[in-house]
Amino acid sequence: MPEATTISPKAKTAKPGSAFEMPKFEIPQFELPKMEIPAAFREFAEKGVTQAKDNWEKMKAVSEEATDLLEESYTTAAKGATDYGMKLIEVARANANSAFDFAGELLGTKSLSEAIELSTSHARKQFDTATTQTKELATLAQKVASESAEPIKTGITNAFKKVA
Numbered sequence: 001m002p003e004a005t006t007i008s009p010k011a012k013t014a015k016p017g018s019a020f021e022m023p024k025f026e027i028p029q030f031e032l033p034k035m036e037i038p039a040a041f042r043e044f045a046e047k048g049v050t051q052a053k054d055n056w057e058k059m060k061a062v063s064e065e066a067t068d069l070l071e072e073s074y075t076t077a078a079k080g081a082t083d084y085g086m087k088l089i090e091v092a093r094a095n096a097n098s099a100f101d102f103a104g105e106l107l108g109t110k111s112l113s114e115a116i117e118l119s120t121s122h123a124r125k126q127f128d129t130a131t132t133q134t135k136e137l138a139t140l141a142q143k144v145a146s147e148s149a150e151p152i153k154t155g156i157t158n159a160f161k162k163v164a
Contacts, residue, residue: 062159069155073148080144087140091133098126 102122109115 065155065159069151072151076151077144077148080140080148084137084140084144087137091137094129094133095126098122098129 102118105118105122106115109118
């Protein structure tokens with residue numbers, strides 16, 4: 001049997017000074033000059049940071065206040081719109097009932113002159129009713145607009161007082 005050759009587990013390393021040796025690099029050490037920040041600059045920076053924090057807090061408070069004002073205004077406007085809608089339904093119901101009553105009375109007339117008199121009377125009554133209803137709706141709309149704008153108006157007034 002031929003003899004087996006064994007390979008030694010030791011890896012061969014390059015001898016110092018040979019062409020295959022890895023050069024060693026060292027990171028150069030630089031000394032940074034020690035600088036002291038002037039006190040005036042430090043005070044200026046601290047003052048700027050303090051002012052920025054104060055301004056941030058003020059802006060945060062103002063934005064929260066504005067959000068509350070808008071929320072209150074929208075709530076008031078929504079309630080007002082509901083009230084106005086209910087008033088419109090009430091007006092429509094009254095007008096519909098009046099029209100049906102008129103039609104029933106008109107069917108019960110015996111002569112043309114009685115029908116004309118009833119028609120004239122109904123038209124006059126409906127004109128007065130329509131005038132009253134229009135005034136009520138206009139008053140309600142003005143009230144809703146005023147109540148909806150009041151929180152914003154008050155908030156702006158308060159904001160200007162704080163600034164002044």
